[in-house]
Amino acid sequence: MPGKFVVFEGGEGVGKSTQSRLLAEAMRARGLEVVTTREPGGTPGAEAIRAMLLDKDGLAKDGLGWGARAEALLFAAARADHVERLIRPALARGAWVVCDRYLDSSRAYQGGGSGLEDADILTLHRIGSAGLLPDCTVLLTLDPAEAARRVEKRDAGALDRIGGRAADYHARVAAAFRRFAEAEPERFAVIAANGAPEAVHVRVLAAVDSLCA
Numbered sequence: 001m002p003g004k005f006v007v008f009e010g011g012e013g014v015g016k017s018t019q020s021r022l023l024a025e026a027m028r029a030r031g032l033e034v035v036t037t038r039e040p041g042g043t044p045g046a047e048a049i050r051a052m053l054l055d056k057d058g059l060a061k062d063g064l065g066w067g068a069r070a071e072a073l074l075f076a077a078a079r080a081d082h083v084e085r086l087i088r089p090a091l092a093r094g095a096w097v098v099c100d101r102y103l104d105s106s107r108a109y110q111g112g113g114s115g116l117e118d119a120d121i122l123t124l125h126r127i128g129s130a131g132l133l134p135d136c137t138v139l140l141t142l143d144p145a146e147a148a149r150r151v152e153k154r155d156a157g158a159l160d161r162i163g164g165r166a167a168d169y170h171a172r173v174a175a176a177f178r179r180f181a182e183a184e185p186e187r188f189a190v191i192a193a194n195g196a197p198e199a200v201h202v203r204v205l206a207a208v209d210s211l212c213a
């Protein structure tokens, strides 16, 4: 039986990587094989693209950073490698894949944030990854001020090229994520990410159990 593909989505500082880890531990305790991974990245090729995309001291410092279209193509290229080399093989052998960000981040950031058409981003995904979608997408939501406090604590002001964009960009990203979740309730669980990680984990587990059953 193929495994399940679970993705965590949301803005910066909402706790996606902590919740990915806690969910993977819970699934392993049930005897399942679980692969945890992230985007952009997850394979050597995709990690190389990640370094180019998020480097804020390279080209971006001199005002020569990627435009929105080049950025969308690079995210799609990284995803293509990740899907082909890691995600599809893991699912095919029956493992669960728990991934920190995926396609909906491209739709929210390069689409909602940077203004590209959603249909174009979906076309890139069809070309790059044959349109593979998660079985279940957990959207973590948090008050922006609390998320900013968590990011400050975690990164001490060292935000990457995209994380460091203006508040109105991140507000458009958050609004786009909410729209996607409303449009596809059978694929999305929207989970409040306030409170202790263990409390959020209990909500996540209940949602994944009902969406991925």
Ligand code: TMP
Pocket: 012, 038, 039, 040, 054, 075, 101, 102, 103, 105, 106, 107, 109, 110, 160, 162, 163
């Ligand atoms: P991370 O900091 O959560 O690892 O994500 C890296 C940054 O890349 C984050 O600011 C979100 C952004 N991003 C996109 O803009 N588009 C995408 O498709 C993905 C996967 C991430």
